[in-house]
Amino acid sequence: MTRSTRVNVPTWLLHFTVVSQRVVLPDGLKPAAVEIQDGKIKSIRPLKAQHGFQDAGEDVLDCGDAIVAPGLIDTHVHMDEPGREHWEGFTSGTQAAAAGGVTTVIDMPLNNVPATTTGDLLLHKLHASQDQLWVDVGFWGGISPANAHNASIIQGMLQAGALGVKSFMSPSGSDFPNVGLEDVAAALPVLQRAGVPYYIHAELPDLNAPEPKGDPRSHNTWLTARPDSYEIAAQSELFKLIAQLDASASAPGFRLHIAHVSSAKALPALAAAKRKGLPVTAETCPHYLTFAAEGIPDGATAFKCAPPIRSAANQDLLWAALQDGTLDSLATDHSPAPRDMKSLDTGNFLTSWGGIAGLQYALPATWSAMAARGLSPQQLSQWWSSFPATLAGLAGRKGAIAVGLDADLVVWNADALANTTAGALRHKHKLTPFADQAMKGQVQATFVRGQLVFSDGAAFQSAHAMLSPRPCGSALLRTAL
Numbered sequence: 001m002t003r004s005t006r007v008n009v010p011t012w013l014l015h016f017t018v019v020s021q022r023v024v025l026p027d028g029l030k031p032a033a034v035e036i037q038d039g040k041i042k043s044i045r046p047l048k049a050q051h052g053f054q055d056a057g058e059d060v061l062d063c064g065d066a067i068v069a070p071g072l073i074d075t076h077v078h079m080d081e082p083g084r085e086h087w088e089g090f091t092s093g094t095q096a097a098a099a100g101g102v103t104t105v106i107d108m109p110l111n112n113v114p115a116t117t118t119g120d121l122l123l124h125k126l127h128a129s130q131d132q133l134w135v136d137v138g139f140w141g142g143i144s145p146a147n148a149h150n151a152s153i154i155q156g157m158l159q160a161g162a163l164g165v166k167s168f169m170s171p172s173g174s175d176f177p178n179v180g181l182e183d184v185a186a187a188l189p190v191l192q193r194a195g196v197p198y199y200i201h202a203e204l205p206d207l208n209a210p211e212p213k214g215d216p217r218s219h220n221t222w223l224t225a226r227p228d229s230y231e232i233a234a235q236s237e238l239f240k241l242i243a244q245l246d247a248s249a250s251a252p253g254f255r256l257h258i259a260h261v262s263s264a265k266a267l268p269a270l271a272a273a274k275r276k277g278l279p280v281t282a283e284t285c286p287h288y289l290t291f292a293a294e295g296i297p298d299g300a301t302a303f304k305c306a307p308p309i310r311s312a313a314n315q316d317l318l319w320a321a322l323q324d325g326t327l328d329s330l331a332t333d334h335s336p337a338p339r340d341m342k343s344l345d346t347g348n349f350l351t352s353w354g355g356i357a358g359l360q361y362a363l364p365a366t367w368s369a370m371a372a373r374g375l376s377p378q379q380l381s382q383w384w385s386s387f388p389a390t391l392a393g394l395a396g397r398k399g400a401i402a403v404g405l406d407a408d409l410v411v412w413n414a415d416a417l418a419n420t421t422a423g424a425l426r427h428k429h430k431l432t433p434f435a436d437q438a439m440k441g442q443v444q445a446t447f448v449r450g451q452l453v454f455s456d457g458a459a460f461q462s463a464h465a466m467l468s469p470r471p472c473g474s475a476l477l478r479t480a481l
């Protein structure tokens with residue numbers, strides 16, 4: 001299959017060498033010269049730190065001490081198009097990604113309308129995305145009670161190019177019905193045989209829970225409405241289902257992936273499931289790692305998301321779980337909405353849209369907190385590029401700086417502050433809890449398959465790396481990889 005929206009840029013624009021004293025390579029942070037041709041990494045040569053790069057015959061983009069890393073792969077983004085492009089949309093969403101050093105996003109099957117639950121609806125979304133993509137974009141299909149029991153519809157989504165599928169176990173807040181355990185159980189063997197991930201929003205609500213009490217302007221009221229027990233219960237039920245599968249029937253690439261783990265209390269069972277060898281992985285998000293419930297002001301609904309942001313003590317345990325491998329990756333769950341849906345006039349956490357806009361700030365939010373903990377840029381690339389590429393089935397093509405892979409690169413300064421003013425923000429809506437935060441990790445340039453899609457000032461533009469004049473991202477379809 002060759003279905004693709006790739007735009008061909010003349011190859012003479014795409015032969016140059018990126019040089020830096022700090023390139024994130026699979027075996028460490030090193031001085032290196034990365035040669036790019038035809039959108040791929042053609043060669044990687046070591047550099048002597050004290051000498052710099054000297055080869056008169058090559059077009060060199062010298063990044064000095066800036067970090068050159070694999071572009072980030074955000075596997076959890078709601079672009080909301082078609083149908084809710086007034087919430088975000090592919091143009092603003094992928095421009096924000098580019099400005100944030102995110103070179104690939106995988107779009108969720110909701111909150112676009114209708115939700116992406118058939119192959120035809122995926123093609124409809126693909127059509128809507130045409131000529132709007134500034135970074136590469138893949139798609140998850142959606143599993144709801146309406147298609148979970150129909151293997152040919154699920155296979156149809158995969159044949160149309162979905163990289164895997166996604167379900168909610170609690171109401172999604174939009175028009176994508178949540179599944180029950182019987183639906184998950186029906187879909188799992190189909191996904192297992194197909195070798196694709198099953199991404200799950202794992203909160204299992206207690207249907208007998210009383211209506212939330214307390215001041216609706218207090219984040220604490222929202223927190224008590226979405227207790228840790230919802231995450232614990234959902235994961236526990238999922239692990240039981242996964243354990244019942246015939247492991248020998250799993251094609252490579254199949255796994256259950258737990259979206260946005262917020263509760264540290266769910267981590268011991270997750271770690272135990274992994275120790276048993278169950279095909280389970282999990283992510284958390286920058287907002288859970290950088291904000292704490294104690295610090296959320298009354299009425300500040302920009303912070304509302306599900307599962308909710310929990311305590312500072314909980315946050316420390318999420319960091320520990322990332323470091324010990326219980327959590328595998330990071331993703332933003334970028335889920336913006338128009339201002340009026342965030343109940344800013346009343347500050348009511350119970351009526352506000354649940355969803356945080358953070359796509360453009362993935363790198364600085366993560367890095368600021370990592371730098372404070374003494375963690376390394378390689379570690380950031382593991383959580384933001386390497387594992388996400390594996391999850392999305394893109395590991396042979398993206399997620400590392402290695403010969404033969406797509407030249408998806410982010411050049412970033414580890415010490416400079418990111419510009420977090422509204423003027424620099426490319427999201428369609430400027431409401432974000434990261435607004436005006438002092439965060440280290442300034443993205444200086446972003447390359448998607450060798451094409452410059454973002455440059456902070458003129459420093460990284462040259463005759464050989466000119467800012468792309470038009471959307472040059474591709475749709476990443478499973479059937480065309």
Ligand SMILES: NC(=O)N[C@H]1NC(=O)NC1=O
Nearest residue numbers: 172173305306335354355
């Ligand atoms: N519908 C939707 O995007 N929901 C997301 N928002 C959020 O805070 N958690 C989600 O799963």
Ligand SMILES: [Zn+2]
Nearest residue numbers: 201259260306
């Ligand atoms: Zn979710």
Ligand SMILES: [Zn+2]
Nearest residue numbers: 076108333335
């Ligand atoms: Zn989401």
